[in-house]
Amino acid sequence: MLEAVNLKKRYGDVLALRGLDLKVGPGEIYCLLGANGAGKSTTLNIFLGFVQPTSGVALIDTVDVVKDPVAARRSVAYIPETVTLYGPLSGVENLDYFSKLSGHKHPPEFLQSCLEQAGLAKEAHHRPLKTYSKGMRQKVGIAISIARDAKVLLLDEPTSGLDPKASNEFSQLILSMAERGATILMATHDLFRARETGTRIGIMKDGSLQKEFDAKKIGHRDLESEYLTTMQGG
Amino acid sequence: MGELNLLRREQIMVWIVIGLLVAMLFAAFSGRLLIAEKRSIASQADNEAQMLIASLKTQAAGGADTARSAGAVGYSVLAMPVSKAATPLEGLAIGQNDFLPETYRVTARGAHTFFGQSDPENSLRLALGNFDVAFIVIWVLPLLAIGLFFDIVVGERERGVLALASVAGASVGRIVRYKWWSRFSVLALLLAFALFLSALLQQGPWGTTTTFVLTGWIVTTIVYLALWCALALYVSTVTRSSESAATYLAGAWLVFVVLVPAIGNLLVTSVVPPPSRVELTATLREATEQADKAIAAQREQWFFDHPDVSGDMDRQAYYASVARSEAEIDKVMSPLLAEFAQNSRDQQRIVESLKYLSPSTLTFRALTALSGSDGDQHAAFRDAVIAFHEKWRRFFVSRIETAEAMTAEDYDRLPVFEPPAYETRAILRLLIAPMLVMLGLTCGLCFLASRRLRNPEDIFALSSQNRYS
Numbered sequence: 153m154l155e156a157v158n159l160k161k162r163y164g165d166v167l168a169l170r171g172l173d174l175k176v177g178p179g180e181i182y183c184l185l186g187a188n189g190a191g192k193s194t195t196l197n198i199f200l201g202f203v204q205p206t207s208g209v210a211l212i213d214t215v216d217v218v219k220d221p222v223a224a225r226r227s228v229a230y231i232p233e234t235v236t237l238y239g240p241l242s243g244v245e246n247l248d249y250f251s252k253l254s255g256h257k258h259p260p261e262f263l264q265s266c267l268e269q270a271g272l273a274k275e276a277h278h279r280p281l282k283t284y285s286k287g288m289r290q291k292v293g294i295a296i297s298i299a300r301d302a303k304v305l306l307l308d309e310p311t312s313g314l315d316p317k318a319s320n321e322f323s324q325l326i327l328s329m330a331e332r333g334a335t336i337l338m339a340t341h342d343l344f345r346a347r348e349t350g351t352r353i354g355i356m357k358d359g360s361l362q363k364e365f366d367a368k369k370i371g372h373r374d375l376e377s378e379y380l381t382t383m384q385g386g
Numbered sequence: 387m388g389e390l391n392l393l394r395r396e397q398i399m400v401w402i403v404i405g406l407l408v409a410m411l412f413a414a415f416s417g418r419l420l421i422a423e424k425r426s427i428a429s430q431a432d433n434e435a436q437m438l439i440a441s442l443k444t445q446a447a448g449g450a451d452t453a454r455s456a457g458a459v460g461y462s463v464l465a466m467p468v469s470k471a472a473t474p475l476e477g478l479a480i481g482q483n484d485f486l487p488e489t490y491r492v493t494a495r496g497a498h499t500f501f502g503q504s505d506p507e508n509s510l511r512l513a514l515g516n517f518d519v520a521f522i523v524i525w526v527l528p529l530l531a532i533g534l535f536f537d538i539v540v541g542e543r544e545r546g547v548l549a550l551a552s553v554a555g556a557s558v559g560r561i562v563r564y565k566w567w568s569r570f571s572v573l574a575l576l577l578a579f580a581l582f583l584s585a586l587l588q589q590g591p592w593g594t595t596t597t598f599v600l601t602g603w604i605v606t607t608i609v610y611l612a613l614w615c616a617l618a619l620y621v622s623t624v625t626r627s628s629e630s631a632a633t634y635l636a637g638a639w640l641v642f643v644v645l646v647p648a649i650g651n652l653l654v655t656s657v658v659p660p661p662s663r664v665e666l667t668a669t670l671r672e673a674t675e676q677a678d679k680a681i682a683a684q685r686e687q688w689f690f691d692h693p694d695v696s697g698d699m700d701r702q703a704y705y706a707s708v709a710r711s712e713a714e715i716d717k718v719m720s721p722l723l724a725e726f727a728q729n730s731r732d733q734q735r736i737v738e739s740l741k742y743l744s745p746s747t748l749t750f751r752a753l754t755a756l757s758g759s760d761g762d763q764h765a766a767f768r769d770a771v772i773a774f775h776e777k778w779r780r781f782f783v784s785r786i787e788t789a790e791a792m793t794a795e796d797y798d799r800l801p802v803f804e805p806p807a808y809e810t811r812a813i814l815r816l817l818i819a820p821m822l823v824m825l826g827l828t829c830g831l832c833f834l835a836s837r838r839l840r841n842p843e844d845i846f847a848l849s850s851q852n853r854y855s
Contacts, residue, residue, distance in 0.1 A: 200553055202846035222555070230553040236545035240395035249392070253561055254554035280395075293550070300554060 229297025239282030287318030457705020460494030460782025473758025
């Protein structure tokens with residue numbers, strides 16, 4: 153479970169987060185919408201321990217990310233907007249490299265099964281990553297989280313730049329992970345994908361959560377209208 | 387093994403290995419040819435002199451006038467070539483050997499007659515230029531370090547590796563340390579191997595001194611490499627993008643490898659300009675004319691007073707007058723030559739004090755000292771030549787003054803040049819301070835970098851996408 157309590161973050165003169173309160177439970181996919189600079193990535197970065205909050209508390213499975221970042225990250229996986237990794241290495245080798253970095257040595261069969269679960273075709277497993285499309289690279293990112301058996305998934309604009317088919321495949325993967333009980337927080341600009349994939353949607357502006365919706369109870373047009381109204385200051 | 391596998395797959399590493407080996411071996415071969423040519427010229431000159439001495443000895447035993455005349459032999463016939471002793475692996479760093487003479491032809495005349503002369507032109511130097519292993523180390527090695535290390539932190543952050551790995555439970559510091567050591571070890575081993583091959587390409591027997599010099603070379607270049615790798619690491623932790631890191635490091639290379647040594651040279655020649663060679667030549671001409679006039683007058687007076695003398699007495703009288711003439715010229719020229727020598731020492735002193743401004747000058751100084759081609763060892767050679775010249779001159783002038791004929795045995799008693807020895811302890815003492823300074827800087831930069839790596843926010847907050855969104 154993810155929880156933010158009155159979370160604030162200041163970068164010099166800029167207040168990037170103004171007291172964010174948020175709760176995401178197991179099996180839930182919470183989509184954070186907002187323009188650039190709204191505070192979406194800062195929220196994710198605080199949960200990831202990359203950025204320290206100025207005040208407030210961020211909890212992952214009741215563990216404070218500031219007080220015990222190592223324990224907090226133990227069940228977390230992260231997929232950034234662009235998963236570049238190492239071009240000369242294959243998908244399996246990249247997965248192996250990251251497993252070793254986190255102190256795990258998995259057999260090749262296990263690594264290949266992770267890639268398969270992430271939706272990467274078998275024929276691509278041993279090809280250099282530089283020959284992969286962006287969607288295929290995102291799948292390697294997912295495979296890294298599967299290999300770690302992550303219970304919490306933090307996604308930073310993961311479908312940005314993907315073609316509709318790849319984006320849809322990615323959404324299906326996320327949904328299947330949520331069905332298996334994963335807690336998912338996803339920052340995105342993609343209103344359509346947020347409504348299709350998410351269980352709840354929050355619209356952020358100027359560092360605070362302005363509006364929150366149940367994804368199943370709001371239509372696409374209404375969501376777009378709410379989003380535009382919020383962005384225009386309504 | 388993951389990092390090594392990655393390096394093996396990256397094209398850049400393959401090119402670095404091939405490029406460094408080829409360049410080093412070519413430079414080593416070029417250095418070997420240059421030194422071999424120098425040594426061959428010196429050895430040929432020495433052989434010719436020894437053959438001439440043997441011939442003069444035979445002639446003196448047979449009573450030939452020229453061979454028995456100390457004046458004729460000392461002033462005209464015999465010019466003794468003296469050469470700087472060969473040092474182990476000197477072909478790796480040509481250093482000052484490139485423009486300071488390594489062979490002088492000493493006669494009984496004043497020092498000005500041979501200190502003004504240059505080495506016989508080495509045709510290979512004209513063909514190959516100043517391309518030696520020291521050049522590769524000083525100029526090219528930092529570029530290789532920059533190429534391999536500039537994005538070690540910032541590039542990994544841009545690729546998302548640090549974020550993914552950090553979330554996966556690995557500490558950013560541990561990942562970077564692992565990558566840094568893997569890359570540094572590969573480069574250091576490659577460098578040591580290339581230096582070993584370069585040393586094998588050099589001439590001369592392999593003794594303990596050669597091992598000392600090679601070890602010194604390997605240690606010095608690895609410390610120099612470590613400093614550049616540490617600088618690249620630090621810059622990579624404080625910059626926002628790989629492009630900025632590469633730009634800053636290219637700037638550092640330009641400043642430390644090119645500009646600081648160039649400005650240092652400019653400063654040395656501005657603060658301590660060398661005395662004018664034109665003035666030296668003009669003074670020499672004037673002093674020679676004055677001395678010749680005075681001696682000619684004395685000679686005329688002597689013949690006027692001794693109308694009955696001829697033959698040997700003429701020759702003796704002539705060379706006695708030449709000796710007086712040389713002594714007069716020496717009186718005028720000695721201060722000027724001393725001024726040149728002092729100027730050279732002053733320049734060397736300033737170079738010594740400026741060397742700490744750049745790791746490149748520190749390393750170059752250390753490498754040329756190890757290869758016996760630095761300014762200090764040339765100054766010691768010059769001092770030894772001056773001492774030898776004084777003995778040589780006295781040997782002949784004393785015989786001229788006492789009108790003593792040269793005997794065959796005298797040719798066995800000719801003074802022998804003793805070149806200064808290569809002092810490994812002195813070289814070692816000279817290396818300690820520069821090495822400690824460079825190691826200190828390396829540790830300092832690594833410490834600053836690891837302090838930044840300890841706090842993930844320092845690394846991740848640098849990314850502009852993390853800053854305001």
